[in-house]
Amino acid sequence: MPEAPFVVVGASLAGLRAVESARKAGYSGRLLLVGAEEHLPYDRPPLSKAFLDPGDDPAMPHHRTDDELRALDVELRLGVPATALDTDAREIVLGGEEQLRYERLVIATGARARQLPGEQLDGVHTLRTVEDARSIRGALDAGRRMVVVGGGFIGSEVASAARKRNVDVTILEAAPLPLVRAVGEQMAAACADLHARNGTELRCGVSVTGLEGEGRVEGVALSDGSVLPADLVVVGIGADPVTDWLIASGLHVEDGVVCDETLRAGPEVYAAGDVARWHNALFGRTMRLEHWTSAAEQGAAAARNALAPARATPYSAVPYFWSDWYRDKLQMVGITAADEVTVIGDLDDARWLALYRQDDLLVGTLGLNMPGKIMKYRAMIGWRTAWQDALAFAGR
Amino acid sequence: MRIVLDESKCSSLGMCESVAPDFFEVRDDGALELLNPTPPGDQRALMEEAVAACPTSALSIEE
Ligand SMILES: Cc1cc2nc3c(=O)[nH]c(=O)nc-3n(C[C@H](O)[C@H](O)[C@H](O)COP(=O)(O)OP(=O)(O)OC[C@H]3O[C@@H](n4cnc5c(N)ncnc54)[C@H](O)[C@@H]3O)c2cc1C
Ligand code: SF4
Numbered sequence: 001m002p003e004a005p006f007v008v009v010g011a012s013l014a015g016l017r018a019v020e021s022a023r024k025a026g027y028s029g030r031l032l033l034v035g036a037e038e039h040l041p042y043d044r045p046p047l048s049k050a051f052l053d054p055g056d057d058p059a060m061p062h063h064r065t066d067d068e069l070r071a072l073d074v075e076l077r078l079g080v081p082a083t084a085l086d087t088d089a090r091e092i093v094l095g096g097e098e099q100l101r102y103e104r105l106v107i108a109t110g111a112r113a114r115q116l117p118g119e120q121l122d123g124v125h126t127l128r129t130v131e132d133a134r135s136i137r138g139a140l141d142a143g144r145r146m147v148v149v150g151g152g153f154i155g156s157e158v159a160s161a162a163r164k165r166n167v168d169v170t171i172l173e174a175a176p177l178p179l180v181r182a183v184g185e186q187m188a189a190a191c192a193d194l195h196a197r198n199g200t201e202l203r204c205g206v207s208v209t210g211l212e213g214e215g216r217v218e219g220v221a222l223s224d225g226s227v228l229p230a231d232l233v234v235v236g237i238g239a240d241p242v243t244d245w246l247i248a249s250g251l252h253v254e255d256g257v258v259c260d261e262t263l264r265a266g267p268e269v270y271a272a273g274d275v276a277r278w279h280n281a282l283f284g285r286t287m288r289l290e291h292w293t294s295a296a297e298q299g300a301a302a303a304r305n306a307l308a309p310a311r312a313t314p315y316s317a318v319p320y321f322w323s324d325w326y327r328d329k330l331q332m333v334g335i336t337a338a339d340e341v342t343v344i345g346d347l348d349d350a351r352w353l354a355l356y357r358q359d360d361l362l363v364g365t366l367g368l369n370m371p372g373k374i375m376k377y378r379a380m381i382g383w384r385t386a387w388q389d390a391l392a393f394a395g396r
Numbered sequence: 397m398r399i400v401l402d403e404s405k406c407s408s409l410g411m412c413e414s415v416a417p418d419f420f421e422v423r424d425d426g427a428l429e430l431l432n433p434t435p436p437g438d439q440r441a442l443m444e445e446a447v448a449a450c451p452t453s454a455l456s457i458e459e
Pocket of ligand 1: 009010045083111112290292293
């Protein structure tokens, strides 16, 4: 029987880093990268940023060229989803029919955008794939009135892009404030204020009860009984980990593939990226991140550990996320569950920092236009810096 | 080895600094400073890690 390959399922950032790291670690056997999308791995953060800018159609933000991937000697199976996993037989099913044995497996199937319930109307979009981004670009070129459902990062970025084209935008947020999960109670209002500063209307505490229009969206019906006119609706209400193909796998799936601190999900099976819920020893808790940096790092770590389970090393990290709004850059490192938040600077200014304390430790930092500081705080969080020392560093 | 920065791609995300603070530093205005553009050979693994960490592929290594 021929040697069973090392298989990576999900051909995006985490999957790409997994195959690259397997080769880097010296693995020279068969290596297979399976992806549901037809494209070579491409980068998602630009899709809600530069990709939506007015002007010529942008190039596809590929991570690697065909040649670069070929040089790694990776067998690509693109355009076919894995539809089942049997961890006892060490076998996956591709496209519902083809059975494929693996020697080791990395699961990197990411997340998919949550949709509004009900029938799908034209003019209503989510944003996860390059096709989604192209549709939104086209719609922005023609659009006049956009409604963004959900005040999270992606919705906020799309709103920024729309404002660059002078499209009117209203963001709807069901909670009293947007971004509470992402930046915490204390700082959500300061972030929300950036919308007001840039002429974007933000309405909180209202939920969508339905979409109006025949075939094409014309308005958004709200819980307060009003209807907002719209010719373009972008739904940014979060993403769910793609685990439906794992139902019968025997793996523990609970808002993501549950892994230990080495990203191990089961025998010879590891997970990485947006799909993985793992134990982050640095903070003593499990988390599932939807961040570029952790997806890249976990992809590499999962493949290394899969190749040498006996010598597997824990993956722990200080979460890092950035977001570009209008002309501003927001950067968040660490976690937001805090006993206290101290703002360095003035929230009405164009730049500030917010430090998050839990017990007597610095656990998080949020910066607006503070690129020169944020990584210093990330390092300090990683060293478990005492709160007083963090304040002293900040000049307090 | 020489570290090359494509300034048009760098968007001050600072991951390189996070990986190798002795070699990269984002300044307050967002510009990235290469603290030592010609690192010694024994730093190769760290430099490769920093290059890979950049979300915008703004860094590369020249021999
Ligand atoms: C619009 C947008 C903007 C973002 N901006 C930022 C940002 O500014 N900063 C930041 O830190 N992060 C940002 N992110 C998040 C970041 O892009 C993700 O964390 C990252 O893409 C996760 O990579 P991944 O490989 O885990 O998953 P994904 O990128 O979700 O890739 C998973 C891949 O697996 C494929 N797949 C799914 N199911 C199967 C299956 N059964 N079989 C085979 N293949 C399958 C999917 O088609 C997909 O190609 C953004 C994300 C989006 C969508
Ligand atoms: S990681 Fe890349 S984008 Fe970020 S500062 Fe370094 S070179 Fe610039």
